[in-house]
Amino acid sequence: MPSRPISFSPGPSMLPDEVLAKYVAQVTSYRDFGLGILELGHRTRQFEDLFDDTIDLLRTLLHLPDAYELLIIHGGARFQFSMLPANHLSPERTADYLESGHFARAAAVEAAAYGGVHVAASSSRSSFLSIPEVNATRYSKDPAYVHYTSNNTEMGTQYERPPQPPESTWLACDASSDLLTRPFDIAQHGCIYATSHKNLGTAGLALVIMRRDLLTPVRPIAPFMSYATHAAAKSRFNTPPVSTILVLRLMAEWTAANGGVERMASLAEAKSKLLYEALDHSEFYQALVHSRHRSKVNVTFKAPTADLEERFQREAEEVGLVGLWGYRKVGHLRASLFNAVPLEGVERLVDFMASFARRSK
Ligand SMILES: Cc1ncc(COP(=O)(O)O)c(C=O)c1O
Structure with a gap:
């Protein structure tokens, strides 16, 4: 492959040459199937294998405990801004949000459509050039969950370790820009999600790690919005982004092969x-x-x-x-x-x- 620019883009990010070369080879014929990846049906045995391998590889890379489901869902991280509260917030409850950046704020704005939102800490006064201080964090009385953004892509700040939520609740994390760039202690979280176009490949999906007991929504919601629906359908409730999943798999393989x-x-x-x-x-x-x-x-x-x-x-x-x-x-x-x-x-x-x-x- 001729020398290509180095991209420092915040996303979609550059892909390793090996990943691109392998992807290109599958465009006309996926693994000698005759049809290419862009034409591959999501009900074929070939896709079934691709999907299962991808999930297995990612589970290993992420050191995912058995108690967690790994879902692949359309719509990037922004859809998760909405899907998470659709499942776990209700008009009678409040969720706490740590407002460490523009995306963290956007997540809180989406959640407010489903129930109460309490900003437990914010670094907006520093124009989001810092992480909110632990000792300035004020949680609400009984939050449905606490949401934070592990790495703030916009201003360039990052939590060194997850915040400590009140004991009665669980932690939800938008790890869009640092999942797979460092170890995450999954067990400290109820949910971690990440968009795909930074360290996981190209745009088109979100990876959602969800503790199995949190898959069921707390109130009746539309089937497509429910984590339980996507888990039961093995992330194939509707047609998944097949070619983006191939890129995800190639990135997971590349990450594993590189340590x-x-x-x-x-x-x-x-x-x-x-x-x-x-x-x-x-x-x-x-x-x-x-x-x-x-x-x-x-x-x-x-x-x-x-x-x-x-x-x-x-x-x-x-x-x-x-x-x-x-x-x-x-x-x-x-x-x-x-x-x-x-x-x-x-x-x-x-x-x-x-x-x-x-x-x-
Ligand atoms: C931390 C963070 N959260 C959410 C998003 C939104 O991701 P998407 O546009 O794929 O929904 C981004 C995008 O760059 C991000 O950096």
Whole structure:
């Protein structure tokens, strides 16, 4: 495959060359079946095998305990913003949300359509450049669940460890941007979900890890909205995104072949350290987030002016470093270091940053 740009996009992210090559080979004929992956029926034996293998691989990678179901559901993470409260919130109950970023806030907004929402802690006063402080967290009396976002893709902050919910309830986590980039203690959660277009492949689905006793909704809801429906139908209540599931499987295989989640975590550590050190030693760039709250997968920074930031992105693109835009609501610059971004890609970025700074003083 000819040399391709390194993408630091927040999603859809770049895919490893091996994954792309394997996917392309299956487009015209899936495993010598004659029909390609884009034409493969979801009721075929071939898809059945693909699906089962994918689930098995992911269960192993995630160290999933037996008490948890693993579902593949259309609609990305935003559908989960709505599906979770549809199943577990009611007009008589309140769910607590930790508002650590724009997506965390969006999740709370969706939940408010189903019942009470209490923002137990928020970092909005720091423009979401920090994780809400534990000692400033005020849970409601008897929350249905506590929702948090483990990594805030937009501003580049990350929880070091899960928050501690009140004993009477359970923790729900949007891990869209850091699932498979570090180990998760699944048993501390009732539910973890992640959109697919960052570390799990390409857009089109969400991976949902749900404790089995939480699959049944707390009140009658439409069948399509219910986790129990999707679990009973083995994630095939309606036609699943077959080709996105192949990409998911190829990414899971690639992750396992490259040392699993533990190795991905040490790579994320090395990549982000390189970049933060370059930022902290620079008089030109400035990291946006205080070191205590920094994400290992989304590094946000700024240059002295908006014009320079625009030129930075243009010139970076010319040398094959793309996707460095900041979150659309705030601007600045951001390098997303998802699993497929190689360490050498970050080294190239750091070199480019140094030369751009020298040229632009
Ligand atoms: C933390 C987080 N949650 C939710 C989403 C929304 O994902 P989707 O657009 O796939 O629904 C994103 C998307 O980038 C995200 O970063």
